Amino acid sequence: MTSPSGSASDGPGADLPEDSVLDSLRGAVDPLEPRHESDPAHPTDLKTQVIRFFLTGVLSAIVDYGLLQLLRLVGLDYGTAKALSFVAGTLTAYSVNRRWTFRAEPSRARFIATMGLYALMFGVQWGLFMVLTPWFVGMDWTEFWATTVAYVIAQGVATVTNFIVQRTVIFRVR
Numbered sequence: 001m002t003s004p005s006g007s008a009s010d011g012p013g014a015d016l017p018e019d020s021v022l023d024s025l026r027g028a029v030d031p032l033e034p035r036h037e038s039d040p041a042h043p044t045d046l047k048t049q050v051i052r053f054f055l056t057g058v059l060s061a062i063v064d065y066g067l068l069q070l071l072r073l074v075g076l077d078y079g080t081a082k083a084l085s086f087v088a089g090t091l092t093a094y095s096v097n098r099r100w101t102f103r104a105e106p107s108r109a110r111f112i113a114t115m116g117l118y119a120l121m122f123g124v125q126w127g128l129f130m131v132l133t134p135w136f137v138g139m140d141w142t143e144f145w146a147t148t149v150a151y152v153i154a155q156g157v158a159t160v161t162n163f164i165v166q167r168t169v170i171f172r173v174r
Helices: 022-031 046-073 078-101 108-138 143-170
Strands: none
Touching: 046 078, 046 143, 078 108, 078 143, 108 143
16 A cells, blocks of 8 residues: 555565665766765865776776686686676776776665666677677687687776766766
């Protein structure tokens, strides 16, 4: 049953605290919910954030790309190696961006929202990588150059999208 305000007063979930995990998740992506913004006591301007995001991306790319090439050297196939290296790079990027780029407090909701974004970007990045790598190899490129160029193209698409969504939605910088 719902009250005149539209909230549940009886039934499943009626005894949940007001600030439940679902409320926290909704706040992470709701542009009208101010409590999930970056720390206003430590504001950073757009230029600083772009520079920090770029530097964090370089570090994360080194982790991702380095692990990709290492896993290929030990015999893993393109797809598995890329999936594992992506996870390592993603965890590095989230951790550094949350603390340094956007100066945000830890939040389960932010983490979930960011991992959702990264999962989507993984599909885009992995898909581009998996299409471009064999295409470049088919043009008689060496495996090193085929994977490198495919990686750069796929990473570029993901990086731009990640910054825009993280800045405007997940970490809500005004």
